[in-house]
Amino acid sequence: MKISKLEQIILHNSSKVNLNRAKHILNNKELLKFNISKIDNVYNIYGNFKSENKLQTCNTHLKIDFVEEKIIFAKCNCSMFSEINYQNKTYLCEHLISTGLRFVEEVKKKLNNRTTNKDKFRIDKNILNELDFFRCKDSNNLAEKEECGLKYKRKKLEINVSISEVKENNSKCFDVSFFVGTNNMYSITNIKEWAESIINSKEYYIGKGLVYTPKKYYFSKADEELLEYIYEYTLFSDNENNERIIRIPNEILRRFLEKLLKKKIKLNYNYQTYITEVKDENVPLSFTLKQINDNYILTTKKYFLFH
Structure with missing residues (x-):
């Protein structure tokens, strides 16, 4: 699933008011605990928040199916969720939206760290290779040139x-x-x-x-x-x-x-x-049509795997 699709899933089930509240919760660091577990293609995301009265905490549980690309379960013990939640539609209170946004943020961090390190290494490696190539090209040392030649014949x-x-x-x-x-x-x-x-x-x-x-x-x-x-x-x-x-x-x-x-x-x-x-093109089907008495029989001798 693409990051943009994951964000879309969260925002699609969010109201503007609850989204603003969710951002306020995250900015004020009211998310106390955050955990993720995975079973098959389903991610279970759990959050623990300061409650409105600050005497107890709110607990959230969000399930996202990465194959179906949708939220399949959402629950929070806050008063807003208890009052508004209804059966046929996924409702996300501000705590559940915060949980979802934090999950998106964690996924982005994980991918960006890998991408940043990889891109930085590639840039550094390309610069070094270019400098090394010109050093080899301009060298008057025969042994050094031979060593460079082996290096570039990978x-x-x-x-x-x-x-x-x-x-x-x-x-x-x-x-x-x-x-x-x-x-x-x-x-x-x-x-x-x-x-x-x-x-x-x-x-x-x-x-x-x-x-x-x-x-x-x-x-x-x-x-x-x-x-x-x-x-x-x-x-x-x-x-x-x-x-x-x-x-x-x-x-x-x-x-x-x-x-x-x-x-x-x-x-x-x-x-x-x-x-x-593996091909991405029309399957080259060929058929044989035979007439037997008053009936027609259509057959093909090739067997194809479709997906």
Whole structure:
């Protein structure tokens, strides 16, 4: 879910009066405690506020479904919520709006810190690379030139993707694993650490004989974008029991596949395994129409996976 969409969800259920009150509450630091927990795709956000009479506190509980992109539960024990709350519409008092706004703020901080550090590193790295390149170019030292030549002849690493359908508890999702290498492909054993290390241009041990370093290896632009998506996804996913995979819900599989366009993947679907390419175009269907007596039969010999 985009940050703008998350903000829209909060503001859509807010009145102007309650929104102003919520901002006043946050500015006056009346939010005493704030906690977040995640179960599947649902974030539970809890707040504890000073009450109107200052003799007791107000407690809030907000549930946001990141797949459905909506608030599915809201509760506060303040007097305003008790008087106005009604069943068929989500009502947010000033305390619930404050809880939602604080959640948006925390998400922004987490993403901005990562983006700021990454952009700063890229700027510094580009400047150093340019200075280093001109130093090498103008050098009269043959050994230094040879060393520089090796430095700028980096090898491109490929990312292979394996997707397996998982059916459990009357729901469907997909386990995704990644393999990296040139000729020999190595399974990634900790996806979050791997993606974070590559994004921050840190050395990372991939497998026997293959240690990623920015001086020796690089990824294509498409794979760099894939790595950014993977890392952002791991920030909010709850799959600590198995670091070798990320679990993609069926509802957002299409969004994930958009990051794999023109890439060949291994797909285990409906108990069959396919080596296929991800495409974003019309399916090349062809049909055979036969007449048998007074009836017509329309058939196709190709079997396609749709999503």
